[in-house]
Amino acid sequence: xxxxxxxxxxxxxxxxxxxxxxxxxxxxxxxxxxxxxxxxxxxxxxxxxxxxxxxxxxxxxxxxxxxxxxxxxxxxxxxxxxxxxxxxxxxxxxxxxxxxxxxxxxxxxxxxxxxxxxxxxxxxxxxxxxxxxxxxxxxxxxxxxxxxxxxxxxxxxxxxxxxxxxxxxxxxxxxxxxxxxxxxxxxxxxxxxxxxxxxxxxxxxxxxxxxxxxxxxx
Amino acid sequence: xxxxxxxxxxxxxxxxxxxxxxxxxxxxxxxxxxxxxxxxxxxxxxxxxxxxxxxxxxxxxxxxxxxxxxxxxxxxxxxxxxxxxxxxxxxxxxxxxxxxxxxxxxxxxxxxxxxxxxxxxxxxxxxxxxxxxxxxxxxxxxxxxxxxxxxxxxxxxxxxxxxxxxxxxxxxxxxxxxxxxxxxxxxxxxxxxxxxxxxxxxxxxxxxxxxxxxxxxxxxxxxxxxxxxxxxxx
Amino acid sequence: xxxxxxxxxxxxxxxxxxxxxxxxxxxxxxxxxxxxxxxxxxxxxxxxxxxxxxxxxxxxxxxxxxxxxxxxxxxxxxxxxxxxxxxxxxxxxxxxxxxxxxxxxxxxxxxxxxxxxxxxxxxxxxxxxxxxxxxxxxxxxxxxxxxxxxxxxxxxxxxxxxxxxxxxxxxxxxxxxxxxxxxxxxxxxxxxxxxxxxxxxxxxxxxxxxxxxxxxxxxxxxx
Ligand SMILES: Nc1ncnc2c1ncn2[C@@H]1O[C@H](COP(=O)(O)OP(=O)(O)O)[C@@H](O)[C@H]1O
Ligand SMILES: [Mg+2]
Numbered sequence: 040x041x042x043x044x045x046x047x048x049x050x051x052x053x054x055x056x057x058x059x060x061x062x063x064x065x066x067x068x069x070x071x072x073x074x075x076x077x078x079x080x081x082x083x084x085x086x087x088x089x090x091x092x093x094x095x096x097x098x099x100x101x102x103x104x105x106x107x108x109x110x111x112x113x114x115x116x117x118x119x120x121x122x123x124x125x126x127x128x129x130x131x132x133x134x135x136x137x138x139x140x141x142x143x144x145x146x147x148x149x150x151x152x153x154x155x156x157x158x159x160x161x162x163x164x165x166x167x168x169x170x171x172x173x174x175x176x177x178x179x180x181x182x183x184x185x186x187x188x189x190x191x192x193x194x195x196x197x198x199x200x201x202x203x204x205x206x207x208x209x210x211x212x213x214x215x216x217x218x219x220x221x222x223x224x225x226x227x228x229x230x231x232x233x234x235x236x237x238x239x240x241x242x243x244x245x246x247x248x249x250x251x252x253x254x255x256x257x
Numbered sequence: 258x259x260x261x262x263x264x265x266x267x268x269x270x271x272x273x274x275x276x277x278x279x280x281x282x283x284x285x286x287x288x289x290x291x292x293x294x295x296x297x298x299x300x301x302x303x304x305x306x307x308x309x310x311x312x313x314x315x316x317x318x319x320x321x322x323x324x325x326x327x328x329x330x331x332x333x334x335x336x337x338x339x340x341x342x343x344x345x346x347x348x349x350x351x352x353x354x355x356x357x358x359x360x361x362x363x364x365x366x367x368x369x370x371x372x373x374x375x376x377x378x379x380x381x382x383x384x385x386x387x388x389x390x391x392x393x394x395x396x397x398x399x400x401x402x403x404x405x406x407x408x409x410x411x412x413x414x415x416x417x418x419x420x421x422x423x424x425x426x427x428x429x430x431x432x433x434x435x436x437x438x439x440x441x442x443x444x445x446x447x448x449x450x451x452x453x454x455x456x457x458x459x460x461x462x463x464x465x466x467x468x469x470x471x472x473x474x475x476x477x478x479x480x481x482x483x484x485x486x487x488x489x490x491x
Numbered sequence: 492x493x494x495x496x497x498x499x500x501x502x503x504x505x506x507x508x509x510x511x512x513x514x515x516x517x518x519x520x521x522x523x524x525x526x527x528x529x530x531x532x533x534x535x536x537x538x539x540x541x542x543x544x545x546x547x548x549x550x551x552x553x554x555x556x557x558x559x560x561x562x563x564x565x566x567x568x569x570x571x572x573x574x575x576x577x578x579x580x581x582x583x584x585x586x587x588x589x590x591x592x593x594x595x596x597x598x599x600x601x602x603x604x605x606x607x608x609x610x611x612x613x614x615x616x617x618x619x620x621x622x623x624x625x626x627x628x629x630x631x632x633x634x635x636x637x638x639x640x641x642x643x644x645x646x647x648x649x650x651x652x653x654x655x656x657x658x659x660x661x662x663x664x665x666x667x668x669x670x671x672x673x674x675x676x677x678x679x680x681x682x683x684x685x686x687x688x689x690x691x692x693x694x695x696x697x698x699x700x701x702x703x704x705x706x707x708x709x710x711x712x713x714x
Pocket of ligand 1: 088
């Protein structure tokens with residue numbers, strides 16, 4: 040249905056003793072795990088514990104201070120630049136362009152990604168899924184925060200990613216929005232790798248495994 | 258480091274005494290007499306202080322660039338401490354070189370600033386140091402500060418070779434050795450000196466370089482302690 | 492192949508964004524007009540030498556560029572789209588896309604300044620068009636190259652606007668000295684061969700800056 044079937048790549052993500060410092064202060068350390076599809080992992084912890092930071096590190100958007108992340112694609116180890124195209128990421132730190140319409144955002148970004156063909160049909164499916172097809176020609180700048188969050192899902196799923204990382208998955212979403220997120224989550228954890236960063240017990244419960252980040256109180 | 262400290266003190270003291278006390282005579286006979294250079298006279302003594310100070314300011318930049326490069330390779334913040342300590346020291350020497358140079362220029366060429374190639378070069382180095390520290394103070398986290406200031410230092414270093422080619426083409430030189438001699442208008446000095454002056458000059462270069470190494474060491478140790486303390490404060 | 496497609500897609504995105512918001516272009520052109528008008532007020536009746544005119548020519552380009560070229564990275568940073576772009580494109584694609592856009596903008600800018608100078612300064616007669624053309628072309632590209640990497644650096648800083656010229660100027664001095672010299676040659680009507688030395692410097696500046704920026708960009712772009 041909505042996600043149009045995953046491409047059949049075998050992927051794994053492995054974290055080896057990952058640690059991150061900001062301003063010489065350790066945010067977290069000794070994060071190690073290995074995920075291969077199908078699997079799901081919840082990243083939990085208090086506000087400021089480093090959930091968003093760890094999800095950005097996993098998506099290859101920022102580096103770790105120590106330790107490393109390795110990715111394999113069809114049993115071959117690949118660098119992040121190659122693996123990036125297998126990752127979909129929804130995050131409060133990942134905004135879309137205000138001066139373009141919803142549809143233009145998807146078109147421009149997938150053209151920059153340049154790995155898959157422009158697929159107008161898929162864009163229509165996804166925009167309908169997140170209930171924005173009627174508003175496809177409106178500027179994103181005029182969207183409410185919930186609508187922007189919906190559009191981020193369409194962007195994240197556009198290229199059929201094997202790995203889906205969701206940071207605060209339901210922030211600003213209404214009931215109907217939460218419902219479609221749950222549908223996406225259900226499908227993703229059966230067919231691919233799902234990582235959810237959240238401090239909500241229920242959302243953490245979507246995942247089979249859980250990892251807790253943060254440093255013990257001093 | 259103790260050895261560096263005492264050696265630098267001894268050498269610089271020697272240069273101060275020798276550079277100021279050795280008389281200048283029209284026809285030098287012994288080792289302890291310098292020739293009078295027409296037009297410069299006693300003002301020539303500045304070469305024992307001004308040129309080594311200017312050299313040290315360049316050295317400070319090169320060392321900062323080197324440690325900045327090492328930071329980018331390793332992401333070890335201790336290299337940033339070394340890099341910024343060196344840049345701070347280099348900037349201080351750069352100011353000293355500018356001041357000693359322009360006072361000397363006032364007496365010799367009649368005005369404090371003449372846009373001679375070497376004056377221009379030291380001015381640009383001063384601008385680079387200023388920009389480097391302005392950038393550092395505008396960055397939020399220690400990691401970003403270390404990373405971006407290292408990048409900037411390397412970019413600035415990339416432009417250095419251009420000055421050596423461009424200066425002589427664009428501006429006429431005034432520095433000693435420049436008149437009718439194109440080599441004098443490059444940013445790098447070419448020296449024609451009698452052996453005893455040359456000896457004092459090179460002792461001074463070594464002395465100031467050692468002084469730089471010792472001061473850098475002190476600064477790095479102080480900066481490390483400061484960071485240890487600020488971590489404890491958290 | 493993908494590399495070229497992606498890079499071009501970034502340029503297309505930025506051009507469309509520019510056409511829609513008109514952020515940089517309008518401000519830049521107004522800046523050119525105001526600064527040339529200021530110079531006209533200051534030097535109304537003076538006979539200007541080629542050296543002064545060529546200096547003024549590049550001063551206007553420098554300050555105008557400093558008011559607009561940082562936009563390319565600052566806007567991504569301000570709107571929080573940096574990570575989005577990072578997710579869909581490799582650093583080198585982003586770098587070359589932004590470099591192409593800024594090069595185009597700088598070429599438009601220097602052409603506009605040229606037209607304006609020819610119109611308002613009777614003494615600004617381009618006696619060697621070939622020298623002038625090469626100088627403006629190579630100079631603009633070198634200028635854009637240095638300005639683009641510095642823009643990427645200052646986009647991460649708190650005080651972006653004032654910092655931009657402060658960081659760019661020392662890096663641009665060799666370029667500015669060279670283009671001023673060879674623009675003066677063009678106004679003096681010298682032979683093309685007289686300016687070959689300057690062209691060599693401009694080409695090597697462009698190559699060194701672009702290669703250096705390309706190698707350093709990963710460190711700037713990715714935290
Ligand atoms: N760019 C940054 N510079 C400095 N500190 C940062 C930066 N990003 C995050 N931090 C710090 O890292 C910690 C973890 O942040 P974050 O990962 O956003 O937490 P969470 O998502 O778990 O609430 C916080 O203390 C935050 O202040
Ligand atoms: Mg968070």
